[in-house]
Amino acid sequence: MISSLRKRHRIHWVALGILLSVGFVAALRVHPPKPVQESILSELPEAYPTILKEVENENLKINLREDKQNRHQLELLLKKPVKLPAPLLYLNITGELNPQGNTLLAPLGAVGLYRFQIFDENIQGIFFYSPLNGKTAYPTKLK
Amino acid sequence: MSVGYKPVLWNRQKRMYDFVILGAILVYCVIFIGLNVVYHPEIAPSTLIIRTTATLAVLMLHIILCIGPLARIDRRFLPLLYNRRHLGVSMFLVAAFHGIFSLFWFHGSGNVNPLFSLFTSNLQYHSFVDFPFQTLGFVALLILFMMAASSHDFWLKNLDPKVWKTLHMLVYWAYALVIMHVMLGAYQMEQSPVLSSMLGVGLMVIITLHLVAGFKEGRKDHQRHQFIENGFVKVAALDEIPENRAKIVHIGKESIAVFKYDHKLSAISNICKHQNGPLGEGKIVDGCITCPWHGYQYLPHNGSSPPPFTEKVATYQVLLIDQVVYVDPKPFPEGTAVEPVMIYG
Numbered sequence: 001m002i003s004s005l006r007k008r009h010r011i012h013w014v015a016l017g018i019l020l021s022v023g024f025v026a027a028l029r030v031h032p033p034k035p036v037q038e039s040i041l042s043e044l045p046e047a048y049p050t051i052l053k054e055v056e057n058e059n060l061k062i063n064l065r066e067d068k069q070n071r072h073q074l075e076l077l078l079k080k081p082v083k084l085p086a087p088l089l090y091l092n093i094t095g096e097l098n099p100q101g102n103t104l105l106a107p108l109g110a111v112g113l114y115r116f117q118i119f120d121e122n123i124q125g126i127f128f129y130s131p132l133n134g135k136t137a138y139p140t141k142l143k
Numbered sequence: 144m145s146v147g148y149k150p151v152l153w154n155r156q157k158r159m160y161d162f163v164i165l166g167a168i169l170v171y172c173v174i175f176i177g178l179n180v181v182y183h184p185e186i187a188p189s190t191l192i193i194r195t196t197a198t199l200a201v202l203m204l205h206i207i208l209c210i211g212p213l214a215r216i217d218r219r220f221l222p223l224l225y226n227r228r229h230l231g232v233s234m235f236l237v238a239a240f241h242g243i244f245s246l247f248w249f250h251g252s253g254n255v256n257p258l259f260s261l262f263t264s265n266l267q268y269h270s271f272v273d274f275p276f277q278t279l280g281f282v283a284l285l286i287l288f289m290m291a292a293s294s295h296d297f298w299l300k301n302l303d304p305k306v307w308k309t310l311h312m313l314v315y316w317a318y319a320l321v322i323m324h325v326m327l328g329a330y331q332m333e334q335s336p337v338l339s340s341m342l343g344v345g346l347m348v349i350i351t352l353h354l355v356a357g358f359k360e361g362r363k364d365h366q367r368h369q370f371i372e373n374g375f376v377k378v379a380a381l382d383e384i385p386e387n388r389a390k391i392v393h394i395g396k397e398s399i400a401v402f403k404y405d406h407k408l409s410a411i412s413n414i415c416k417h418q419n420g421p422l423g424e425g426k427i428v429d430g431c432i433t434c435p436w437h438g439y440q441y442l443p444h445n446g447s448s449p450p451p452f453t454e455k456v457a458t459y460q461v462l463l464i465d466q467v468v469y470v471d472p473k474p475f476p477e478g479t480a481v482e483p484v485m486i487y488g
């Protein structure tokens with residue numbers, strides 16, 4: 001290399017040494033805010049203390065609960081996802097597996113634990129219903 | 144050096160060198176992919192391709208950037224310098240594969256041109272941490288492309304040395320862009336301490352090597368020389384100059400390479416006519432001083448390229464007194480024949 005070229009190299013590397021070191025350390029210290037996934041479900045209410053009825057099968061478990069003010073609560077533990085498009089959870093009041101006359105509790109189909117305060121009397125059970133294809137799944141009687 | 148323009152002047156050494164490069168690339172890919180398949184079986188094939196080519200290109204760039212200063216610090220690394228161009232082009236091909244694959248993987252499924260998408264999908268150019276890191280990689284790849292393309296004999300011959308050298312010094316800035324491309328991209332997504340540690344060590348090594356080599360050579364420009372009568376300057380003891388190699392001295396504005404070969408001593412300008420390459424870092428091949436950068440050749444006794452080539456560099460008078468080599472820093476006109484000094488005993 002000629003003298004002027006060596007000088008250019010030195011200038012480049014002094015500049016790069018400073019800039020790259022600063023950039024590297026800055027990138028180590030400054031992290032972008034992580035995207036936070038907000039829960040799309042409301043917080044789970046406390047379970048009522050007394051279990052009146054209990055049903056369990058391979059797909060789900062249901063507890064009918066009661067508190068001291070005689071209010072009722074349906075506790076559902078869904079073990080397997082509901083294989084229906086856009087499934088809706090219904091309380092079975094009429095004994096028929098269709099929406100008419102029965103009470104819609106929530107649109108859900110994912111595995112998890114859910115609790116709902118219920119006001120209906122004569123609950124016979126639950127079932128899932130898809131308004132898209134009219135099919136039902138996991139019909140379960142509360143004995 | 145060739146009469147016609149040929150992309151690569153193949154010889155046995157270059158074939159071996161390229162074979163080693165290809166083998167090393169394949170071994171790296173097998174090891175990297177194998178380790179990922181074992182320890183991260185959930186990794187998608189596309190991610191694996193992007194990561195393999197990215198890490199390989201960054202590793203190759205580090206090796207390439209180490210070669211220059213290492214050769215200036217210790218002559219034993221000089222052989223690595225001779226075929227650095229092939230390593231550079233290989234690195235560009237790996238980087239290009241990474242860039243093009245990523246471009247079409249991340250930007251190719253929309254209804255706009257992938258390049259347009261690359262520059263417009265993230266417009267946070269005002270933010271450091273959210274800076275569109277992909278554009279940094281794109282600009283770095285563009286520089287590497289220009290370098291790889293200008294490695295061709297046509298450009299070597301026709302680009303002015305100043306333009307060519309300026310273009311090739313952009314590799315330093317391409318390196319800076321690559322470092323920030325990784326730190327603002329892959330690192331921010333995973334914040335892997337392994338990634339940042341390895342990159343940090345690489346960065347430290349590169350900066351240190353270049354600064355050490357730069358300041359070591361800078362001292363040569365300011366060193367004091369021992370003059371004797373009639374203007375001759377002491378170069379070195381005879382046994383300090385290896386056979387078929389040179390000792391370089393910088394005297395005023397002159398940079399002189401004194402070569403020892405076939406029991407003779409000759410001195411020519413250290414600066415190649417082609418792209419200002421350091422002739423004194425080359426060696427004598429087939430009786431000709433061979434520039435380590437692009438293989439331009441000169442006869443040691445007259446500084447002229449062998450026919451049909453016409454390049455000429457200045458020559459200098461050499462003296463040998465009591466096993467000490469001296470040179471007169473006054474140059475003869477380029478191509479002037481000077482009787483070599485014979486070494487007896």
